[in-house]
């Protein structure tokens with residue numbers, strides 16, 4: 001026979017109250033402090049150049065349509081490893097994955113905006129500007145995948161929009177791309193390299209290998 005605890009005149013929920021009240025008091029206090037902080041502190045400005053935010057920069061427009069615009073800048077020539085025809089299927093897979101795992105809300109459409117920079121510095125720079133102009137208003141740049149084209153795009157990215165625009169690439173092997181990027185003064189402030197290697201790492205690897 002299962003022994004039941006003696007029925008208490010106070011319900012278990014009410015009995016636990018004194019201890020809970022302390023927790024609640026703390027929780028409410030924290031909320032008040034955070035709330036006051038939000039109201040009274042000036043908003044943090046992450047940008048390197050204060051600009052007026054354009055209406056088109058919003059992911060969700062006032063009419064309720066939401067769209068994430070991803071600017072892809074890389075060569076169309078397949079003799080370059082990371083070229084548009086080779087990368088596009090990977091991006092489609094990535095989108096499938098994002099949808100399946102619901103990483104971004106289902107109501108947000110994804111628009112891919114591709115540009116062929118032919119691995120040229122000047123073309124890549126102009127395409128980054130086209131991709132972030134009032135007509136396109138991209139939210140993030142993928143590429144460029146050639147280091148020479150990547151450099152100018154990653155340099156200007158911190159001055160595009162009020163908050164800069166993130167530049168994500170698997171390239172960026174040369175030494176300068178490995179420098180710190182914490183502050184606006186850092187040349188490649190908005191650059192995010194997803195690749196594992198760089199020339200510097202490879203050089204250290206070779207030196208270590210030869211030493212052994």
Ligand SMILES: *[C@@H]1O[C@H](CO)[C@@H](O)[C@H](O)[C@H]1NC(C)=O
Pocket residue numbers: 077078079
């Ligand atoms: C692609 O690049 C290769 C090597 O640089 C070049 O020989 C070829 O003409 C290019 N193809 C096109 C269509 O530009």
